[in-house]
Amino acid sequence: MSKPDHVRLFIPGPVEVSKDILEAQTEWLVGHRSQEFFDLFASVQAKLRKIYKTRHRVYATAGSGTNFWEGAVLNGVRNPHPILHLDNGIFGERWSKVSRANGKKVEVIKADFGKVIRPEQVAEKLKEKHYDAVAMVYNETSTGMLNPAPEIAEIVRGYPDTFFFVDVVSAICGAPVETDAWGIDVCVASPQKAIGLPPGMGMAAVSDRVLERAKEIEYRGWAYDFLQLESWMVKNSTPATPPVPMFFAADKALGQILEQGLDARVARHAELAQMTRDWAVAQGFGLFAEAPYFSPTVTVIENEPGPGIQYGELDAFLRAHGFVIANGYGPMKQRTFRIAHMGDEQHKYLQEVLDLIAEFMKGKK
Ligand SMILES: Cc1ncc(COP(=O)(O)O)c(C=O)c1O
Numbered sequence: 001m002s003k004p005d006h007v008r009l010f011i012p013g014p015v016e017v018s019k020d021i022l023e024a025q026t027e028w029l030v031g032h033r034s035q036e037f038f039d040l041f042a043s044v045q046a047k048l049r050k051i052y053k054t055r056h057r058v059y060a061t062a063g064s065g066t067n068f069w070e071g072a073v074l075n076g077v078r079n080p081h082p083i084l085h086l087d088n089g090i091f092g093e094r095w096s097k098v099s100r101a102n103g104k105k106v107e108v109i110k111a112d113f114g115k116v117i118r119p120e121q122v123a124e125k126l127k128e129k130h131y132d133a134v135a136m137v138y139n140e141t142s143t144g145m146l147n148p149a150p151e152i153a154e155i156v157r158g159y160p161d162t163f164f165f166v167d168v169v170s171a172i173c174g175a176p177v178e179t180d181a182w183g184i185d186v187c188v189a190s191p192q193k194a195i196g197l198p199p200g201m202g203m204a205a206v207s208d209r210v211l212e213r214a215k216e217i218e219y220r221g222w223a224y225d226f227l228q229l230e231s232w233m234v235k236n237s238t239p240a241t242p243p244v245p246m247f248f249a250a251d252k253a254l255g256q257i258l259e260q261g262l263d264a265r266v267a268r269h270a271e272l273a274q275m276t277r278d279w280a281v282a283q284g285f286g287l288f289a290e291a292p293y294f295s296p297t298v299t300v301i302e303n304e305p306g307p308g309i310q311y312g313e314l315d316a317f318l319r320a321h322g323f324v325i326a327n328g329y330g331p332m333k334q335r336t337f338r339i340a341h342m343g344d345e346q347h348k349y350l351q352e353v354l355d356l357i358a359e360f361m362k363g364k365k
Contacts, residue, residue, distance in 0.1 A: 008323050008349060010323055010350075011326040013170065013192045014199050015344075017196060017343070021197065022198065040248065041242075050254075058203055060202070060238075061229065064201070064202050065203075067202040075226040076186060081132035082104075086134070086136040086137070087111070088147070090113070091142060131162050134162060142300075144287070144299050145294070156183065165184075173265055175266060186205070198249060223239075269297055283307065288300040288335075297342035300337075311327050325337060325357075
């Protein structure tokens with residue numbers, strides 16, 4: 001087994017980032033009002049549009065995905081019209097709290113964590129009354145579930161005045177994402193997941209019609225006011241100081257992703273996820289998410305009921321061998337643990353982690 005020079009991250013963000021991408025952040029800085037930055041910004045923008053599959057703009061600026069949850073709601077939901085949130089995991093739930101915290105009228109379709117919200121449930125709600133937006137998390141990182149976004153998109157497209165907000169934070173570049181084809185109006189992502197970048201940037205693809213509606217809304221905040229972001233985007237910059245080192249890294253990482261091919265990257269994620277699930281089942285574990293909605297980027301494994309391993313001991317064992325996985329999230333903390341397999345992760349290292357967990361379990365028998 002290789003001797004570790006650092007602890008390799010198998011957690012669902014931030015993920016392991018390759019050395020060349022980390023080093024891209026150490027380029028000499030440039031000012032964000034300089035031609036050098038404008039060129040860098042334009043290059044990143046062109047690549048982001050390709051990974052998002054959108055002809056619209058993709059705002060990218062300091063912050064994280066959470067900031068663009070807030071941006072979506074502040075720029076696209078007009079009081080007193082409600083927003084409909086789909087909540088079947090921690091992040092779906094949290095986004096609804098963010099909408100409430102921003103003074104919006106929130107309604108929720110709730111399912112138990114790990115259970116699917118069916119498109120028909122959304123259809124029934126939309127028939128009842130007008131919603132300014134439907135918001136959902138595509139890949140729910142807390143439960144290891146890939147929610148049926150394309151099917152729900154089809155329902156929402158039947159309501160032309162209802163926007164579709166989708167969180168693809170732990171999906172983009174690891175699962176198929178079709179921003180324009182699915183009719184997503186605000187598509188929120190973070191770099192520190194399947195894109196394989198360090199954290200520090202928030203990203204969102206935003207449709208033209210959101211900008212039109214934003215003009216009707218008086219209080220849109222400032223930092224993530226889309227009209228403000230747009231006014232600077234057309235000049236290839238951002239209203240406030242962006243994380244310039246991140247832009248260097250993003251330019252490089254996105255270039256590599258496009259060179260390798262998005263489809264190949266998505267296929268690799270599917271293989272790693274299948275490998276993890278097959279291993280888990282063979283070891284006597286259950287899978288937390290409802291079949292067949294398994295995430296291609298993170299597998300949430302049921303420890304109780306199941307082998308009931310001591311997570312703290314496993315964590316110490318894995319760290320000593322140069323790896324770290326994640327325990328369960330929120331209420332799933334005791335019951336589950338999570339193995340992320342996203343970004344530039346490869347079969348070889350994943351196999352090492354799985355073998356180590358099996359070895360740990362054998363030692364406990
Ligand atoms: C599905 C999902 N949405 C949103 C977030 C929050 O993203 P950020 O931490 O980049 O704000 C996370 C973080 O793990 C996530 O997994």
